[in-house]
Amino acid sequence: MASVDYIPRKTVLQSLRDRYFSTLANTALTLLSAFIIGAIIWKVLNWAILGAVFSTQGGAEACRAASGACWSVITARWRLILFGLYPHEEHWRSGLACVVVVVMTVLSCLPRFWSGRAIAIIWVGGFLAFYFLMKGGILGLTVVEEAKWGGLSLTVFIFLATVLIGMPLSIVWALLRRSELPWISGTTAVIIDSIRSLPLLSILFTFAVVLPFVLPSWASGDKLYRVIVGMALFFSAYQAEIIRGGMQGVPKGQEEAAKSLGIAYWHRVSRILLPQAFKNALPATINQIVITFKETSLVIIIGFFEILASGNAAYGTGEWTFAFVEVYAFIALVYFVFVFSLSRYGAYLERRMAVSER
Amino acid sequence: MLALWNSQGFRRIFLQVAYVGGIFALIITCVAVARHNLDAQGISSGFDFLYKSTGWNIGFSLIDFKAVDPYWKVLMIGLLNTLFLGTIGLVLATIVGMIIGLARTSENDLARLLGTIYVETFRNIPLIVQVLFWYAVATRFPPVKQAYSFADSIFISSRGLYVPGLNVTGLAAFLAICALLLALGLIVWFSAANRFKRIEPNIRRKTRWLIFASGTAVAIGILYLGRIPETPLVSIPALKGLNFRGGIRLTPEFAALVIAIAIYGGGYIAEIVRGGFKAVGRGQIEASQSLGLNRFQIFTRVKFPLALRAMLPILTNQYVWLMKATTMGIAIGFTDFFMVVSISINQSGQTLELIGILMGGFLLINFTLAAVLNRINKAIALKGDQLRM
Numbered sequence: 001m002a003s004v005d006y007i008p009r010k011t012v013l014q015s016l017r018d019r020y021f022s023t024l025a026n027t028a029l030t031l032l033s034a035f036i037i038g039a040i041i042w043k044v045l046n047w048a049i050l051g052a053v054f055s056t057q058g059g060a061e062a063c064r065a066a067s068g069a070c071w072s073v074i075t076a077r078w079r080l081i082l083f084g085l086y087p088h089e090e091h092w093r094s095g096l097a098c099v100v101v102v103v104m105t106v107l108s109c110l111p112r113f114w115s116g117r118a119i120a121i122i123w124v125g126g127f128l129a130f131y132f133l134m135k136g137g138i139l140g141l142t143v144v145e146e147a148k149w150g151g152l153s154l155t156v157f158i159f160l161a162t163v164l165i166g167m168p169l170s171i172v173w174a175l176l177r178r179s180e181l182p183w184i185s186g187t188t189a190v191i192i193d194s195i196r197s198l199p200l201l202s203i204l205f206t207f208a209v210v211l212p213f214v215l216p217s218w219a220s221g222d223k224l225y226r227v228i229v230g231m232a233l234f235f236s237a238y239q240a241e242i243i244r245g246g247m248q249g250v251p252k253g254q255e256e257a258a259k260s261l262g263i264a265y266w267h268r269v270s271r272i273l274l275p276q277a278f279k280n281a282l283p284a285t286i287n288q289i290v291i292t293f294k295e296t297s298l299v300i301i302i303g304f305f306e307i308l309a310s311g312n313a314a315y316g317t318g319e320w321t322f323a324f325v326e327v328y329a330f331i332a333l334v335y336f337v338f339v340f341s342l343s344r345y346g347a348y349l350e351r352r353m354a355v356s357e358r
Numbered sequence: 359m360l361a362l363w364n365s366q367g368f369r370r371i372f373l374q375v376a377y378v379g380g381i382f383a384l385i386i387t388c389v390a391v392a393r394h395n396l397d398a399q400g401i402s403s404g405f406d407f408l409y410k411s412t413g414w415n416i417g418f419s420l421i422d423f424k425a426v427d428p429y430w431k432v433l434m435i436g437l438l439n440t441l442f443l444g445t446i447g448l449v450l451a452t453i454v455g456m457i458i459g460l461a462r463t464s465e466n467d468l469a470r471l472l473g474t475i476y477v478e479t480f481r482n483i484p485l486i487v488q489v490l491f492w493y494a495v496a497t498r499f500p501p502v503k504q505a506y507s508f509a510d511s512i513f514i515s516s517r518g519l520y521v522p523g524l525n526v527t528g529l530a531a532f533l534a535i536c537a538l539l540l541a542l543g544l545i546v547w548f549s550a551a552n553r554f555k556r557i558e559p560n561i562r563r564k565t566r567w568l569i570f571a572s573g574t575a576v577a578i579g580i581l582y583l584g585r586i587p588e589t590p591l592v593s594i595p596a597l598k599g600l601n602f603r604g605g606i607r608l609t610p611e612f613a614a615l616v617i618a619i620a621i622y623g624g625g626y627i628a629e630i631v632r633g634g635f636k637a638v639g640r641g642q643i644e645a646s647q648s649l650g651l652n653r654f655q656i657f658t659r660v661k662f663p664l665a666l667r668a669m670l671p672i673l674t675n676q677y678v679w680l681m682k683a684t685t686m687g688i689a690i691g692f693t694d695f696f697m698v699v700s701i702s703i704n705q706s707g708q709t710l711e712l713i714g715i716l717m718g719g720f721l722l723i724n725f726t727l728a729a730v731l732n733r734i735n736k737a738i739a740l741k742g743d744q745l746r747m
Binding site: 019020026029030033036040176181182184187194197198199200201202205209210213214215216294295298300308312324325328331332336339340343 | 375381392466478482483484486490498685688713716720724725
């Protein structure tokens with residue numbers, strides 16, 4: 001009995017040694033990593049908090065004297081970065097519109113709203129609320145033209161509109177590509193693959209600058225909406241392949257069973273094929289949406305005053321020219337919060353689905 | 359008529375003709391309208407403009423360029439710049455990705471944590487924000503007179519990084535790098551492809567050395583031929599007057615782009631590397647341990663080759679993506695292919711032709727890259743009955 005009771009237990013010290021100091025190489029790796037992590041934490045803490053200046057009281061001069069970050073540039077210019085050229089007294093509308101979008105994103109992450117109709121209502125409703133908050137003209141809000149939109153809300157607007165136009169378009173592309181008619185599927189495949197092998201910038205450039213030559217003047221519309229259409233086209237080419245991948249994961253028997261029951265094409269697609277395809281494609285779809293949000297920042301090159309451009313303006317003039325690191329850190333943080341939380345959510349979904357399929 | 363519509367055969371043909379015809383009609387209408395609009399501006403169509411001189415100069419070029427040179431030359435320089443930036447960016451991103459990816463799969467918690475911090479930080483910030491940030495950093499170094507110097511041969515200033523270099527033309531340097539990369543690719547292919555598996559190990563080793571030696575020889579030969587006459591072979595930058603003379607100058611634009619692409623792409627490649635190593639079965643490693651291989655042998659002979667097979671298809675997509683990301687040069691004024699085309703459109707007005715050239719150029723680069731990598735992938739993939747799970 002005594003020998004059964006006796007199981008040698010590792011002490012804390014032993015297990016530490018096994019994990020971090022088992023060999024000479026491992027010890028060196030541990031020490032190096034610990035040193036780098038410590039250095040990063042110390043530097044960031046020192047720069048961002050301990051030695052930083054937060055208030056605008058001393059102006060730019062107080063910042064130059066400080067050892068750390070100069071957050072007063074954000075305190076002084078945050079309205080410019082977030083809202084761009086939007087009229088000052090209407091800033092609450094721009095801010096509220098961004099809050100609407102955050103609420104909308106959180107709602108569509110909850111499984112209870114995962115049906116085609118609920119998602120469509122949330123997104124279209126959210127988009128309309130966003131649009132009318134920004135543009136005004138109803139309920140006594142003054143009209144603010146698109147040309148004055150800027151900063152974070154312009155980024156969000158382009159992103160929302162891209163996904164809203166691109167998602168239905170991608171379903172159409174995916175269905176066309178797996179059509180039984182060879183010429184339709186072949187032509188669609190060529191279109192999708194060509195769009196996918198071009199850089200997004202060249203497509204944006206074509207839509208912003210070249211399209212006015214190519215279209216009759218009544219059809220070319222505002223530059224902002226042309227760029228949105230270009231981004232939606234690019235998004236839909238990638239998303240179509242993701243949905244097609246999801247469709248390939250639906251067992252063939254499902255469609256055959258539906259056919260044998262005499263269910264018509266549109267019903268087969270909308271009630272049987274698409275719901276299952278979307279479930280399969282969900283993690284990849286979230287990933288693509290995250291990428292699209294990051295790519296929205298490219299419109300700065302076409303000359304839009306989105307968050308990156310307004311950030312450049314915030315440090316580019318006058319007394320704050322030295323404080324570019326702080327402004328970029330702020331913008332990076334805005335992107336990081338959104339992208340990181342969505343991609344964590346995608347990873348969580350992936351794990352959850354892997355469990356449910358076991 | 360209704361009977362005709364009800365026949366399935368007719369409907370199939372009708373739908374296909376309508377779809378394809380509709381797309382062609384759209385394209386033809388667009389081109390016709392564009393022709394009309396451009397004619398109204400007095401811009402003649404066709405590719406004759408390629409032989410006209412540009413009248414403007416270019417910021418970054420590997421070969422000599424003057425304002426009197428024709429458009430085809432400026433477009434070629436743009437393409438060359440894109441390839442140059444892409445090649446260096448891809449190589450650096452792969453190295454960064456390998457290191458971070460290995461840290462992410464390490465058994466050491468701290469090293470893994472470090473890798474995670476890297477990946478989560480740099481992947482979640484848009485590339486263009488990083489490009490603009492590094493550009494702002496690169497242009498804020500002290501002016502030439504007060505440049506930081508290391509051992510009096512490397513200088514960092516707001517006008518760029520100056521390092522000692524060989525007195526060769528930029529084109530020759532690029533070709534030499536290509537030759538070395540080609541030799542490296544050949545060695546990988548030769549080592550991994552199944553068709554060479556039966557050759558004796560001794561001869562295999564010798565062949566590898568031969569490929570390596572001949573690749574190096576070709577590179578040196580190219581460098582020798584591309585030497586700028588009547589100069590010493592090695593040139594060291596030195597302050598003369600208001601600027602540095604000699605050495606290689608990396609412009610702030612180029613440096614910012616390379617750094618951003620290497621860091622951002624490295625984050626993505628690290629995840630691909632991690633996925634590749636995770637795909638190597640535990641049994642494979644246990645089997646090689648029981649055969650008495652040491653850790654180094656397990657890594658080079660078992661883990662890495664198997665992981666590479668899992669990585670390569672995804673890596674291909676990532677490389678194509680990074681190649682496309684070089685177009686961000688326009689944000690900070692690096693004259694890559696895209697920027698050259700867009701300046702040309704502004705200057706010459708030959709919109710349609712230049713857009714066609716732009717798209718054709720990128721289709722060519724990306725399809726070639728994908729084809730080469732797919733070829734390597736096919737050569738090293740497991741075949742048929744080798745697949746035992």
